[in-house]
Amino acid sequence: MSIYDIIVTILIVITLIYGFILYYLKKNFRKQIIEIKRLINKLHGRRASELRKIRKRYIIFVILSGRNFTKKEIEDTVRETFTKYFGEQTLVKADPQLIYFEPSIQRGVIRTSHIYKDYVIASLGLIRKINDTPCLFIPLKTTGTIKRARKILYRLRRELQK
């Protein structure tokens, strides 16, 4: 057996091993990526599952009705309607809170999660009565900061209440 034969045999073996590794990686590529991500997360002390940061959204709304409502009445109605149409679990995740309400102009600000903003706006449109008094909730604007929400609360579409 010459040196030439030994080199050729070694080369064939290396090529076979390389081919097998490539085939294995290609077959389990997705699994490998997940495993690498898991290792990186473990290294940084994070959980493997995707946990997204909850950003807040402030929805400014106005109520059109014959009588003035209190803050508690409105908050209860919003939560009740939300639960009726989207369920208890979504309510927990969305957590709509009436953080500010101005009784004189019947306008307020609802704070919720950015993911469930559309759900809260949809549920506002579904409210037709509060304690058997006909009313209409109109969402005016959504902002990302409470400062901006308060700023535009008084000057946005004043013609609605005339």
Added chain:
Amino acid sequence: MRIYIDLWIKELDSDTANILWKLGFKAVAVEKLNTDKIKPNDIVVVKKKVIEARSRQELRERLRGVSREHSIISIKPYSIEAARMAAHDSRVDTIIIDKDTLKYMDKNQFSLMKQFSKPLEVSFKTLIEPNSRVKAMIYRRINYYLLYTKLPLIVSSEATKWNEVLVPVSTISFLTTLFNIDSRDALLSISNYPREILVRKGVSI
């Protein structure tokens, strides 16, 4: 400002017209007008006729003599033959789906509607129907309609009082969350699609 159109107001009085104008509605199709005080500049009011038909013959009789111009004709079919006829009759503008007519809205009906370009109309009252079983059946049919026919879906309010009108922003969000469609497509259901029908009828907005 966007132009919103409500294609089905059951009863319109001055309060409802006032609220509609404030919400940005520029035109409405009304079944029963309860006042003469609506200023002509405020809001464009078009007459709407909702025909309930149990058979082909009944539908033919009711459509006879109905003016094609300046009035919207919508059909509530209560039998398969009425539904099929409504789909291919050129006088019909929309076909309404609700808890009584959903039985006749099947694949064949939708393909016939696609062939003759007849849009489906659903009222907001139907979408928030208290019976969840009926609501699920309506949801399934509309989902199929949107997915396979790619025809316009028109959403109207069927309002009789001022507090039953559509709130445009909420309606768009509701459609987005319910049917998992893009907000731009949801917006078309209360703006461009009804407008196309009105323009076809000779109404200028």
